[in-house]
Amino acid sequence: xxxxxxxxxxxxxxxxxxxxxxxxxxxxxxxxxxxxxxxxxxxxxxxxxxxxxxxxxxxxxxxxxxxxxxxxxxxxxxxxxxxxxxxxxxxxxxxxxxxxxxxxxxxxxxxxxxxxxxxxxxxx
Numbered sequence: 726x727x728x729x730x731x732x733x734x735x736x737x738x739x740x741x742x743x744x745x746x747x748x749x750x751x752x753x754x755x756x757x758x759x760x761x762x763x764x765x766x767x768x769x770x771x772x773x774x775x776x777x778x779x780x781x782x783x784x785x786x787x788x789x790x791x792x793x794x795x796x797x798x799x800x801x802x803x804x805x806x807x808x809x810x811x812x813x814x815x816x817x818x819x820x821x822x823x824x825x826x827x828x829x830x831x832x833x834x835x836x837x838x839x840x841x842x843x844x845x846x847x848x849x
Contacts, residue, residue, distance in 0.1 A: 727751040727838045729821045734843030737811055741847070745806040747821030747840055754778070757837075758827035759797060759804040763817035763845075770820065774806060775830040784831045789815075811847045818842040 733745040747759065760775030774795040775784045783795055794807040804821065821840035824830050 727823070729823060729838055729840035731819065731821045731840045731843040734819065734845045736846045736848065739812055739847055739849050741811050742807070742809045743811060743845060745808065745819055745821075745843060745845070747804045747806075749802040749804075749821075749823060754802050754823070755799075757823050757825055758830055759821065759823050760784075760827070760830040761795065761804075761806050762820045762822060762833075763815075764820070764842075765817045770833075771817075772831060772833055773819070775827050776804060777827050782827055784827065808845070811845075813847050813849045816845060816847045818844050 728750045729747055731747045737743055756778050758777050761773040762770045763773050764770040772786050773789055774793055776795045776797050780797050792810045797804045820842045822836045823838045824836040
């Protein structure tokens with residue numbers, strides 16, 4: 726059974742940085758894309774970033790471009806989200822996702838697997 730476990734969330738101040746990690750386990754992940762979504766209370770889940778298995782292709786939501794960086798460590802089956810210049814509006818539960826297609830992740834389709842999420846709170 727596939728498991729995606731996020732870590733690294735916490736409480737920070739506006740302008741600070743935070744790095745989220747998502748470790749995948751359960752089977753081989755070669756060829757699978759991974760990504761991040763986020764959700765705040767009362768709102769739909771929002772695409773944040775995605776990366777192909779090779780790391781050659783990445784995609785970001787406009788709201789995080791230039792501030793967030795997604796990267797992958799294939800040897801560790803782990804994807805990271807480096808978040809810089811955090812803003813209060815970045816406050817959300819961040820979810821790790823995995824799918825055979827990066828385009829499914831970017832398009833918000835029905836993805837293969839989701840993590841349970843990690844809370845990021847940015848105070849002003």
